[in-house]
Amino acid sequence: MSQLSQLAPQPLWQWFEKICAIPRPSKHEAALSQFIQQWAKARDLLVIEDATGNLIIRKPATAGMEDRKGVVIQAHMDMVPQANADKVHDFTKDPIEAWVDGDWVKANGTTLGADNGIGMASALAILESTDIAHGPLEVLLTIDEEAGMTGAFGLQAGVLTGDILINTDSEQEGEIYMGCAGGVDASFTLPLTKIASDNADKAFRLTVSGLKGGHSGVNIHLGRGNANKILARFLFDNADELGLTLTDFTGGSLRNAIPREAFATITVPAAQVDALASAVSEFQALLRTELAIADADVKVSISPVELPAEQFSAATQAQLLSLLHACPNGVIRMSDEVEGVTETSLNLGVITTEADKVVALCLIRSLIDSGRDNVCSQLAALGKLAGAQVAFSGAYPGWKPDNESEVMAIVRNTYQDIYHKEPVIMVIHAGLECGLFKEPYPTMDMVSIGPTIRYPHSPDEKVNITTVGQYWQLLLAVLARIPTKA
CATH class of the missing domain: 3.30.70.360 (Alpha-Beta Plaits)
Structure with a gap:
């Protein structure tokens, strides 16, 4: 997997390499959670593990951006454990064997866990950074999304302080998600x-x-x-x-x-x-x-x-x-x-x-x-x-689209300015956690973005390297454009 850490953007891919090394199938996220908590405490970041097992990590705003609206970057820690019949792999013990194939990162006979490991890696890379501009920042990492959304169900009101939530669990570059299916x-x-x-x-x-x-x-x-x-x-x-x-x-x-x-x-x-x-x-x-x-x-x-x-x-x-x-x-x-x-x-x-x-x-x-x-x-x-x-x-519940969403407009306009083309505003037929977050945080403005991931939940899962860079560029640009808090 040493190939991964050489990819651009390096901060993100270096984190994804670390994530692949720690087993994390649904309901077995404890080792990864402990690793992240120890890492955050060593860097004097405030980290909270709630009663359900979700992690909330806070980072102060960079100089001059203290008056911006607070942003929550959200991802889930777990991954779907699927392997080919001829692949011997214990998802509770064995690391994911990721490798580079042209412009794609794949796994050797198993699911890759780019869903939602890439999003998690981007959030942790931003927490670790010293040169990325952002306002007050929280990272929310939920548990057991794939097997029952236990973390999202268990998130309590009053834990998060942000005004805007950016979910990183979408799987198509160039699409901005503002709604999802319930189930x-x-x-x-x-x-x-x-x-x-x-x-x-x-x-x-x-x-x-x-x-x-x-x-x-x-x-x-x-x-x-x-x-x-x-x-x-x-x-x-x-x-x-x-x-x-x-x-x-x-x-x-x-x-x-x-x-x-x-x-x-x-x-x-x-x-x-x-x-x-x-x-x-x-x-x-x-x-x-x-x-x-x-x-x-x-x-x-x-x-x-x-x-x-x-x-x-x-x-x-x-x-x-x-x-x-x-x-x-x-x-x-x-x-x-x-x-x-x-x-x-x-x-x-x-x-x-x-x-x-x-x-x-x-x-x-x-x-x-x-x-x-x-x-x-x-x-x-x-x-x-x-x-x-x-x-x-x-x-x-599903996540009902809000055509007046401020953050959706920011992401859309930022994408247009960077790539000189219109993004596609979408509703996804999948269970993003945003619908559940709306229960304890009904006024929080939400949007979902991500890189291109093909065939998630199967051993054919792969993530496109170029689009990871595009997703990273968009995410950082959006953070820089978050408006001031009234």
Whole structure:
């Protein structure tokens, strides 16, 4: 990773290199938090760890800028832990192996954590600087954004003193975000009834793999394959004809990442083995036609395994496959107000088979509460039909756009002055924390910017080096232009 520290702007990339060296998957940010706290105290910066685990670090204004409005630069400490199937990596212990490929920084077989490590690095670099002009400054680093927004939910009123918040979690240079989707987690729980397997049957491991995956908000409109849905489709379509029985179903690893892999252990009568192989081959060919643009490398395969002692009952199998195959997934509705932006979506993210039940986790996102509530209602109806319990949790609000935002205008005008072109003012179909910050800080003026990050939440994640420099230049210029406080 020594390559990283040589990139420009060096202050930012040197911090990103340090961040990559400290494991920080969601809910395991303690080591990084301690490192940052020790670093801040050694430089006489005031650092506060709130009851939730968020860090607030304060730095006085540079000389002559004491009368400016206070600015909060915000990022989240955690990252999504995703690795390729052939990559051995313990996200709680192993550093991220980042490397430079042309104008991109990538990771070796895992997520990179540029989401939101680049934003965090920029905030820490500004805190460390002695030559960057700014008014009263706070840096807010939240925990567990990717797995539940725990830090944002736990932020209390009265902790922050700033007037303006700059969120650094956006992922496209040249776009300024002034609104985002809200969301809610949904779970299906289907009780399992099992029976003894037929000793004359043959058992196989059925695998869907080779998919791109990605962020379940930012990438949901790209039409990429969802491994859980693909596997459920094959099983539903072929179970009766092949005499196929199911003994487990597992797919995906995060409710906010489009599932790249899914697995099922199945049994078929010995006489149907050749027919199963043919069906798998034909299905893969069909998928590669359907997904030729969005996910051309999709793979469906079988391999023989030892016959399990038990399998799902016919009734349980019918309920589960009907539930998974019928479950909505992907874009539900595009926005009428913001052209090209997804309004409402659903990601069937994780399926696990436990001793006595199958659990399926979904993430619903929507720019409007009624869109979110409508999908919740559909899932509740589907659960009733399939005999599954449905629960909803972790609902968080969207961030409603404010066309009169002063900081948005400052960022827009600054971008125009630097790059001599219009930035795109956007609403993002992802769960930025700004919507939750508006609860304890309703009058705080907020905006979100960032560099270009491709394929976040997947091992293909990469960040564009040139745009990191552009983001850094814009951020520093905006800090210099913050107006005086009335």
